[in-house]
Amino acid sequence: MFVAGGLGVLFLLGVRAAWFFTIDDAYITFRYSDNLANGHGPVWNVGEDPVEGFTNFLWMVWHTPFALLGLDLPTVAKLTSLVAGAAALVMLVRYCHQRYGLVAALTAGGAFVVFVPTYFHLTSGLETVAFAALVLRAVIVTLRALDDRPVRVWEPPLLLVLAGMLRPEGVLAALPAFLLWLWLRRRDRVAWLWSAGAVVAGAAYFVWRWTYYGHLFPNTFYVKFGNVAAGTAWFEATVPLLAPLLALTLWLLVRRETRWAGGLLVGTVATTYLTYVVSGPSMDYVHRFAYHAFPLLCLGAGLAVGPIRRWYLASAVGAVAVGWVAVTGVQPFDLPVIANYGPDLARAHVAIGKGLGQVDSVPPEERTVALNDAGAIPYYSGWTTVDIIGLNDEAIAHGGDVTQRVLDARPTVIVVRSLSPDVPADAYGMDVLQVTEGYEHVATVPMRDSYYKQVFVLPEWADEVREPIMAAVDEAQRTYDPGRYELTIDRWLDRVRKDFPW
Incomplete structure (x- = not known):
């Protein structure tokens, strides 16, 4: 015993x-x-x-x-x-x-x-x-x-x-x-x-x-x-x-x-x-x-x-x-x-998803998003989603062209990963510059060192989408490991020490 x-x-x-x-x-x-x-x-x-x-x-x-x-x-x-x-x-x-x-x-x-x-x-x-x-x-x-x-x-x-x-x-x-x-x-x-x-x-x-x-x-x-x-x-x-x-x-x-x-x-x-x-x-x-x-x-x-x-x-x-x-x-x-994925996800993907979920002025039929991290953002937003990796998209999974798939969908929002604060030229086979032509870049959201979410919105909805997303992101960035983005075990251990101060 x-x-x-x-x-x-x-x-x-x-x-x-x-x-x-x-x-x-x-x-x-x-x-x-x-x-x-x-x-x-x-x-x-x-x-x-x-x-x-x-x-x-x-x-x-x-x-x-x-x-x-x-x-x-x-x-x-x-x-x-x-x-x-x-x-x-x-x-x-x-x-x-x-x-x-x-x-x-x-x-x-x-x-x-x-x-x-x-x-x-x-x-x-x-x-x-x-x-x-x-x-x-x-x-x-x-x-x-x-x-x-x-x-x-x-x-x-x-x-x-x-x-x-x-x-x-x-x-x-x-x-x-x-x-x-x-x-x-x-x-x-x-x-x-x-x-x-x-x-x-x-x-x-x-x-x-x-x-x-x-x-x-x-x-x-x-x-x-x-x-x-x-x-x-x-x-x-x-x-x-x-x-x-x-x-x-x-x-x-x-x-x-x-x-x-x-x-x-x-x-x-x-x-x-x-x-x-x-x-x-x-x-x-x-x-x-x-x-x-x-x-x-x-x-x-x-x-x-x-x-x-x-x-x-x-x-x-x-x-x-x-x-x-x-x-x-x-x-x-x-x-x-x-070890640091929890707060990193909460202050980027979850925050973006919750922000989109607060957008009421965009008509339901226009609530569409294309992205490569098909998880928290689609779940919390509830928006119709094009998964550019193809896990949840039959056409892409069976060999369809990713760029053309997104161009045909013409989603209201496009969210892509980048490894620096700059907008990438490619995301999982999608030509980012081509699919975002005519869109407005509304946010660069840091998740962790060398990982960012770039958010693009059709101009007619940019203001309606930007405000709730940034409000949710700003609050999350202040809440979850504020100011810390390094990929170290020490960052995780610091949180553990707060839970177990003894």
Whole structure:
């Protein structure tokens, strides 16, 4: 109990230190949830053909009733992930302690709580921690079946369906655990009935979303998938990050006692990571995609040190594994960006979005915006949006010319990223000078060092848009890390010290 309490305290402190972080991509999902709650269906732009610009259908549906109640969706997402993360920690500690005792539990739980990216993924607003916890649960349920312990017959099929609805690759991640469980229950007619039900439910969902959105895969697939070179680089970066955990999980295959558990864990990690190796995951901050299998590797490490008979040797091996991820977890090159991302997003993207949302004099049919950061600005503004990256734009995702797409749309507002206070010539393949010809440049909004938002408005609406945007931006710039734009860990630690003055 003391050990569990200590790990729980560390976990809560980590959550508090990262609580202000929300990734811009999360607001894409929130926009779909909001539109669904308002009766428009899971769409990006109300009144237009549906586009599947998210890869977390179940996460989007989960937030819909909260949107209907008018609750703050970023907070709902954080609280949901907090519960999922706490559940993962409890599962790790409980299973390892029951199976092998204190050292195993400390190794698995310790690795989980000292890994700094855990807390940024938990507070990001995305489904990362929920998905990792769900896959972990699927594996632990099957491990219980291997141990001849009772397992609810409906749980493995349900977990398979939920994993597939939570992320497109979720079926692959949960499949090894499900297949092994089904093999263990191969003579159980009820298990086959539940499995058939899962197949029918999963197929019905797949056919519905294919029919509704018109494409076999989510729109993001056509933007991101297929960069094998990037996938190889991702794999090469992931192996050193988790080396002791990977080695200990593989070691399970050597011992007869742990061979079945090792095969399940290795198979699940392999199927989970295979998608990212062949796709080259983009928008991968502080090892987000590697994290999907991270709790499994924590579990593997705990199960590997557990059978070591000499407690001091087991403790030493466990300490090396825990210490390794503690060190590598603070070394991602983008950690300074992510650690300061919360206030940076709030004083730029969120402020611009809220400012646009306050514009009442522009007619609803003229409330259109084109931009490359399709998250907080579309969500808070509610304006019809052209996503020039293509995540939420079918024409661009399938190879359409970005410049021509924006020229044809002729949006009232254009917001582009720049790496200096000067207006860029190009933004994600869009000719900025061409598409903004005839527009009025109304604002340069600093987000952080070397990152600015340039705001252009059609002349007839420039005054109506400028005033609310600048009012929201000025207030946000005074509120969130005023005057500080440097990308340093010290800026984050200064905020943490204010939260924990002791």
